[in-house]
Amino acid sequence: MYKLVIFLFILVNYSWASLIGANYNQRDMQILEDLQIKSSFITDYKLQKTYNNLLRKHNQNNYVRKLSDASLFVPKIKKILREEEIPSVFLYMAMAESDFTIDAKSNVKATGIWQFMSETGKHFDLNINLYVDERMDLVKSTKAATQYLKYLHKRFDKWYLAALAYNCGEGRVIEAITRATIDKYVEENPKEKNSSKIQEFRHTIYSYQRGREPFYKLNRVYKKIRKWDVSLDIDDFLRVQKNITRQYIPSESRMYIRKIIALGMMNNQSFITENDNAHLLNIGATSSVATIPVKGGLHLKSISNAVGIDYKEIKNLNKHLKLQIVPPYEKTYDIYIPYSRLARYQANKNLIKDSKYLVYIVKRGDSLHRIGNKYNISYKIIKDFNKLNTNVLSLKQKLIIPISSNKSNSSSIKLAKANTKTTLIYKVKNGDTLYSIARKYNIDLKKLMSDNELKSNFINIGDKIVIKK
Known part of the structure; x- marks a missing residue:
């Protein structure tokens, strides 16, 4: 009986090893290397499961469809990643975030291919x-994403940590590194477990997690433990601890990094590299989207009609x-x-x-006649x-007002400017x-104080204050 158990154990492990060996190649290993992840992570059970x-047939079809639908966008994204010296695997981060849907919106109001929240987008000059909502601007949002990723990489020194921080937040990764470093230090130095420092x-x-301490105090601990001689890798962050409610990294983000890797590995599979889908490998080899400067106030229809470009085509690129x-x-x-x-x-x-156009927001007492008289139309x-x-209008309804060229004077432009708000993020x-x-x-x-929902004048170094002008 004992020998049978041993035999079955060896058989299961051999089968699993064969499965792993059959499912990856050298290009897959390059994905891990680009993310600064050790090669042995290729055998991670949950990565292989993802x-x-x-690789199921319906998911293969969906993968091909998403790449094909994004055939105009992908080359531009690849080009910007290359120019900004971001590993090419981050193309699949955009796929994981939004399926390359340029106007994607999440239930927490993250928007665009790169799923920027409003304040984060503004922080990166969107x-x-x-x-406009430049989170849906293909070029500007991709450049903003690369700047954010470069900042996160500079802070954490690992591309996989930059990807995790992009998803779950810089503060959560700082907390994870701090906790994991202390836990591993104690494992390696058990006598220090009850030391006053630990x-x-x-x-x-503990106090930070419960909102009793500000972030800067956690950050102070983080800076101290970063000097310790403790080596961490991705397994340390993604492992699930028993009887712990708050894991180092949230489950969604643990799944997220594995999904990015798996999506990249999909591109190396035979259903992509062979037969009818081989052309998808060359997406990005040539330019696909051209950037053109046009005068302010123009409507896309005017541009479409004049130059003979399908309106739907130009609209889809400028959401x-x-x-x-x-x-x-x-x-x-x-x-x-x-x-x-x-x-x-x-x-x-x-x-x-x-021809110029602007947007007018209906106010109390407005009528179509009154608005027409205001703009001499x-x-x-x-x-x-x-x-x-x-002819009935609703309060705060948005109307597009055509303004003839001799009427598009400074007062019209002032109205347009008045409808925009400048928002800055100031670091204390x-x-x-x-x-x-x-x-x-x-x-x-x-x-x-109202804009920042502050109940007192107390602020800490490192706090981010929203400036709305």
């Missing part, structure tokens, strides 16, 4: 206002233009067209009529352009007070 699930550090972590209007407060603004249409655009761009034109079936430095920050940005102190 990978094998993706404009979000009445006219107890003090663990108390700070960051919320109402298909180029921001009227900009002298010129970049939009995107298929590279294959660039020659046609260059030949016909002078045919674009210098027939109310019927406004009604027709906005496809209104009635030594010596700062809420009063000094409010004075620096010429903002009322009560407004600053």
Whole structure:
């Protein structure tokens, strides 16, 4: 009986080893190397489970469809990743985040291919206002994502940690590194388990987790333990501890990093490299999207009609233009067209009529007649352009107003600018007070506290203060 158990144990392990060996190749190992993950992680059970699930026929078909649907976007993303010296595997982070859906929105309001939250997007200079949401701008959002990833890599020194921090937050990864380092240090030095230093550090972590201590105190511990001679790898962060409610890394993020790796490995499989799908490997070999500067205030329809580009085609590449209007407060603004249409655009761009458009938000007491008189335009034109079936307007309704070239004066542009808000993120430095920050940005102190939901004037070094002007 004992010999039978041993035989079965060896057989199971041999079968598992054979399964692993059959499911990866040298290009898969390169994915791990690019993420700075040790090669032995290829045998991670949950990674293989994720990978094998993706290899099911319906998931293969979905994978091919997503790559094919994104054939215009992928080359541009690859090019930017290359230029910014970001490992190419991060293409699959975009796939994991949004399935390459340029206007994807999550239930927590993260938006775009790279799923930026509003404040994070603004921090990386993505404009979000009445006219644009640049989280859905293919080029600008990808460049913002690369800047964020480079910042995270500089902070954590590992690309896989940068990917985890992108998903679950910089603070959570700092907490994870701090906890994992202390736990491993105690494992290697059991006599230190009850030392005052270890107890003090663990108390700070415990208090931070329960909201009793500010982040800067956790960060202070983090900076100290980073100097210790303790080596951690991905297994240390992803392992599930028994009887622990708050794991080092949230389950969603543990699944997320494995999914990125598995999606990258999928691209090396025979269903991609052979037969009808082989062309997908060459996505990114040539330019696919051209960037063109156009005058502010133009409608995409005007550009589409003048240069003979399908309106739906140009609209799908410019979903960051919320109402298909180029921001009227900009002298010129970049939009995107298929590279294959660039020659046609260059030949016909002078045919674009210098018609301007802006967005008007209906206020109390407004009527189509009153708005028409304000902009010296027939109310019927406004009604027709906005496809209104009635003259009745709703409060805060958005109307597109066509403005003739001789009427697109400074007052119109001022209205457009008034509908945008500048938001900055200020990081509290030594010596700062809420009063000094409010004075620096010429903002009322009560407004600053309200915008940041602060109940007192107390702030800490490293806190991020939202500045809305």
